[in-house]
Amino acid sequence: MIKMEGVSKSYSTGAxxxxxxxxxxxxxxxxxxxxxSGSGKSTLIKLLLRELTPTTGQIAVNGCELNKLKRRKIPxxxxxxxxxxxxxxxxxxxxxxxxxxxxxxxxxIPTRQIRKNVPAMLSLVGLAEKYKAKPKQxxxxxxxxxxxxxxxxxxxxxxxxDEPTGNLDPRNSWEIMKLLEEINKRGTTVxxxxxxxxxxxxxxxxxxxVKKGMIVSDEEKGEYIDED
Amino acid sequence: xxxxxxMYTFNQGFKNIxxxxxxxxxxxxxxxxCIFLFGLFYAVIVNFQYIVREAQSGVAITVFxxxxxxxxxxxxxxxxxxxxxxxxxxxxxxxDEAWESFKEEYLGEYADGFExxxxxxxxxxxxxxxxxxxxxxxxxxYLESLEGxxxxxxxxxxxxxxxxxxxxxxxxSAGIIFILLAVSIFLISNTVTIGISVRKEEISIMKLIGAxxxxxxxxxxxxxxxxxxxGSTLPLIAVYYIYNNVxxxxxxxxxxLSDILRFLxxxxxxxxxxxxxxxxxxxxxxxxxFSTVRKHLRx
Numbered sequence: 001m002i003k004m005e006g007v008s009k010s011y012s013t014g015a016x017x018x019x020x021x022x023x024x025x026x027x028x029x030x031x032x033x034x035x036x037s038g039s040g041k042s043t044l045i046k047l048l049l050r051e052l053t054p055t056t057g058q059i060a061v062n063g064c065e066l067n068k069l070k071r072r073k074i075p076x077x078x079x080x081x082x083x084x085x086x087x088x089x090x091x092x093x094x095x096x097x098x099x100x101x102x103x104x105x106x107x108x109i110p111t112r113q114i115r116k117n118v119p120a121m122l123s124l125v126g127l128a129e130k131y132k133a134k135p136k137q138x139x140x141x142x143x144x145x146x147x148x149x150x151x152x153x154x155x156x157x158x159x160x161x162d163e164p165t166g167n168l169d170p171r172n173s174w175e176i177m178k179l180l181e182e183i184n185k186r187g188t189t190v191x192x193x194x195x196x197x198x199x200x201x202x203x204x205x206x207x208x209x210v211k212k213g214m215i216v217s218d219e220e221k222g223e224y225i226d227e228d
Numbered sequence: 229x230x231x232x233x234x235m236y237t238f239n240q241g242f243k244n245i246x247x248x249x250x251x252x253x254x255x256x257x258x259x260x261x262c263i264f265l266f267g268l269f270y271a272v273i274v275n276f277q278y279i280v281r282e283a284q285s286g287v288a289i290t291v292f293x294x295x296x297x298x299x300x301x302x303x304x305x306x307x308x309x310x311x312x313x314x315x316x317x318x319x320x321x322x323x324d325e326a327w328e329s330f331k332e333e334y335l336g337e338y339a340d341g342f343e344x345x346x347x348x349x350x351x352x353x354x355x356x357x358x359x360x361x362x363x364x365x366x367x368x369x370y371l372e373s374l375e376g377x378x379x380x381x382x383x384x385x386x387x388x389x390x391x392x393x394x395x396x397x398x399x400x401s402a403g404i405i406f407i408l409l410a411v412s413i414f415l416i417s418n419t420v421t422i423g424i425s426v427r428k429e430e431i432s433i434m435k436l437i438g439a440x441x442x443x444x445x446x447x448x449x450x451x452x453x454x455x456x457x458x459g460s461t462l463p464l465i466a467v468y469y470i471y472n473n474v475x476x477x478x479x480x481x482x483x484x485l486s487d488i489l490r491f492l493x494x495x496x497x498x499x500x501x502x503x504x505x506x507x508x509x510x511x512x513x514x515x516x517x518f519s520t521v522r523k524h525l526r527x
Contacts, residue, residue: 049436079438089433093247106439111232150437 001027001158001189002048007057008213009043017043019213020057025191027157030184032200033193034224035210041193044210045162048191049083050074062157079107082151082188086163088143090135096122096146097131103150121149125179141172148179152188159183161192165199173199197224233443241450252455255416259459259512262412263505267467269408270504271497273401278492280397284361284390285316290381291354291371301376306354308374314367317357326351362391416516431524441525448517456513460505464498471497 002025010016018040025031035041046052047059050066059066062080069077090099097118104114122128125145135143144164151159161180165173177199184190194200200207200223207222208215217225245252291309293302302320310318321329356371358364364387371380427448434444475491482489 051436075435075438075440077438078436081438083436089429091430091433102434103437105233105236106434106437106443108230108233108443110230111236154438 001025001029001062002191003058003060004047005058007047007054007059009040009047009052010055016055016213018047018054021210021213021215022057023208023215023218025189027189028184028187030181030190030203030205031192032203032205032207032222033191033210034195034200034207036195039210040213041210042162043213045083045160045191045193048160049081050077075107079154080156080158082154082156082159084144084147084151084159084161084164086166088135088140088147088167090143090146090150092135095132095134096127096138099135099146100149100153103153107154109154117153118149121153124152124182125149139172140168141175144168144172144176145179148176148183152183156188158189158191161190161194163194164192165194165196170198177203195224200224229442237443237446238450240447241454244447244451245454252451255452255455255513255516256459256462258412258415259456259509260463262408262415262512263460263508264463264466265408265411266508267463267501267505268470269404270501271467271471273397274497274500275491276397277394279490280390280393282490284394285357287358287361287364287383287386287390289356289358289364289368289371291356291377292350292379292381293352294376294378295350297376302352305374305376309354309356309371312367312370314358314360314363315356316359319355319357321353321355323350323352326353360391361387362394412512416512427520428524431521435525444525445518445521448521449514452513452517453510454513456509456511456516457506458509459513460509464502464505467501468494468498 002023004021004023007018007021008016009018021040021044033041033044043052047054047066048061050069053067061077064077064080066077091102094102100118100121101114104117109117119128119131122131125148127142127145127149130138130142135146138146144167148164159180164176164180168176173196180190180192181203204221206218206220207224209217209222209225291305293305306318306320309315356367358367364382364384368380368382371377431444472494475494478489478491
């Protein structure tokens with residue numbers, strides 16, 4: 001489902017953000033990518049979303065070779081990937097329903113279909129009652145659930161979550177993780193970038209550790225490895 | 229594109245105006261100020277041009293003929309003059325008409341002493357009006373070279389003064405248009421820069437979800453066009469009222485100068501000003517929003 005071969009990414013200044021990274025993630029897997037700040041985790045997500053292009057190496061996501069992907073084909077490619085961010089990135093002037101429906105509208109789903117899909121997705125994340133609320137009326141955990149609903153409403157086969165619990169307290173963090181696990185059980189491939197040690201250690205999933213732009217460990221049912 | 233997407237796009241364009249009230253008001257105010265200044269300036273300039281054009285059309289060259297010239301020759305000269313490109317109108321004044329006009333204007337009842345004599349019997353002439361008085365010297369040179377022409381009377385000072393005024397209006401117009409454009413671009417780019425920070429996040433979210441460039445751009449462009457239409461309509465209304473009142477005031481207060489100061493009617497000015505201003509407003513709105521969004525589409 002996700003394949004990276006010898007991928008490096010250098011910015012104009014400083015050391016390379018990623019250095020000859022190779023990894024394979026299969027359909028239906030739940031994978032944690034862990035590492036401290038500046039280790040290259042976010043660059044990896046941006047490469048998978050085709051926000052960035054690698055300096056060297058090949059990336060294939062969902063059968064699509066990103067190096068050969070033309071600019072005009074990027075929107076169609078991204079429709080197969082759901083994405084969740086640490087800072088939620090919700091539209092503050094729109095309510096919960098509109099934030100989720102927005103993802104369907106921009107990919108031109110008919111309104112009739114949107115009216116069915118959005119409430120169903122809000123029920124899945126436990127926010128059916130709060131569909132009229134604006135983001136600022138919600139807690140951090142609720143906002144992240146809205147972001148999750150938005151990421152999943154188009155039924156993407158892959159979900160990328162960049163520090164999804166970074167702004168949440170432990171209780172809300174666990175709720176989001178349980179949701180991600182539930183989504184994974186339904187068949188979605190889930191890739192979570194995090195440095196939340198407790199969650200990684202407790203969930204016993206595949207853990208890929210990135211350090212200074214390189215993969216230093218890749219373990220099934222792994223644990224968070226300290227920098228030291 | 230689906231009809232529902234199209235409707236959503238229009239809907240969002242309208243809603244965006246209210247969502248970002250401060251940005252919308254700032255944009256409308258910026259466009260309005262520029263178009264207001266343009267409208268005032270345009271009204272002044274077209275009236276100046278009108279007054280000068282009117283004055284120019286009254287400047288005539290008079291051509292007198294050699295003694296004993298035949299009517300056929302006079303006709304021939306007349307045809308040659310009419311064929312000149314710079315000539316707008318040629319009137320033939322016969323010796324009798326010239327004498328009648330002179331009597332009426334200067335002699336009144338004292339003209340009776342002349343009985344049937346016409347002291348101006350060699351004064352038949354052509355009265356020539358030009359399209360452009362700046363070409364008077366070329367025409368005079370040509371007229372003087374014609375066989376059968378005795379004298380060419382003209383007012384060099386009036387012609388020169390009017391063509392100088394015309395040139396001056398041209399330079400002043402170009403200068404003011406340049407300054408207005410520079411100020412407009414500066415103000416609009418500043419307003420757009422403020423708008424970008426508000427929109428950056430929204431555009432990047434749309435792009436990451438998989439929206440095509442057109443779907444991302446369309447609501448912003450519609451918003452820009454609506455702002456442009458509002459921003460150009462408001463100053464047009466203001467200029468309309470100001471123009472009407474100023475013309476009414478000037479016509480009433482300066483009746484002495486009514487022969488010189490003749491203004492264009494509000495309809496004449498606005499028949500051109502309305503389409504230009506709306507095109508400017510829509511153009512600024514369209515290109516402003518188009519270029520703003522474009523910078524952020526490469527996500």
